[in-house]
Amino acid sequence: MSEMYQDGKYAEANPTWHEEDAVWKAQQIKSILIDNGVKFENLCEVGCGAGGILVELSKAFPDVRFTGYDISPQAHEMAARKKSSKIHFQLKDLLAEEGLQFDIVSVIDVIEHVEDYLGFVKKLKRYGTFKVFHIPLDLSVQSLARMKPIMNLRKAVGHIHYFNKDLALAALVDCGYDIIDWRYTASRLELPNQAVSSRLMANPRRWLHKVSPDLAVRILGGYSLIVLAK
Structure with missing residues (x-):
């Protein structure tokens, strides 16, 4: 599956590399780091795309x-x-590098694209003290009932693994991580350029989230998960 990111097919389908989402994603990373008092001198982003998150x-x-x-x-x-x-970019696979150690490694909307995501996550552990994962929660009652949203994600943006909160956190623990903090991020409510269906679902998602965040995410979807781990 990695060929599509190297041969230009992904770039052809996604020419902006989701740069329009960079400000929002950087804010999620900033919030979880500040809220947990994480001090750091360097940060590495794996799968940094066009680099907008690091700029922010x-x-x-x-x-x-x-x-x-x-x-x-x-x-x-x-x-x-x-x-x-202060910002440098490498056209390389971090996992092929030896002897590198960062204070933080951020992995933002990446693992759902990686064929052997468990092996990838396990190998990442040695490269940083802290990790920040951002993982789309594609599995919900409405997405499974319709299936079209999941298949669209597979075709348009290359998602080949699908998660809910419990599966995502369990996978990280199984890979040897200690979860320090996690929280939902309202990706379909706050990111720009949403589809008509997402805009129509915005108010129901907000209303149910006020009653029960877990229930809203499990039933209606539209959220992602940001995790701070060691």
Whole structure:
């Protein structure tokens, strides 16, 4: 499956590399790190795409050094334009590198694309003290009843694994991680350029979330999970 990220097929279908989501995603990372008092001098993002998240994080943490890794030449070409004295980008697979250690490794909307995601997550552990995972929660009652949302994600953006909160957290624990904090992020409510169906579901999702966050996510979907782990 990794070929699509290297041969240009993914870039052809997703020419922005989801840069429009970078500000929102960086805010989620910033919040969970600050809320947990995490101090750090460097951060590495695996699967950094066009680099927008690191640019936004550098504004929030101006004294931190940032490194982005991606295997896509098309994404790297876009990211390289954003290079600065504090932000560097590598057209490499981090897992092929030896002797690297970061304070934080961020893995933002990546593991659902990786064929052997369990092996990938296990190998990542040695590269950083803290990890920040952002994982879309594609499994819900409404998505399974309709199936079209899941199949669209598979075709359009390359999701080949699907999670709910419990499965995502269990997978991280099984891979040897200690969960420090987790929270839902309202991806379908707050990200830009949502489909008509998502806009129609916005109010029901908000209303049910006020009553029971877990129930809202399990039944109606539209949320992702951000996890801080060691």
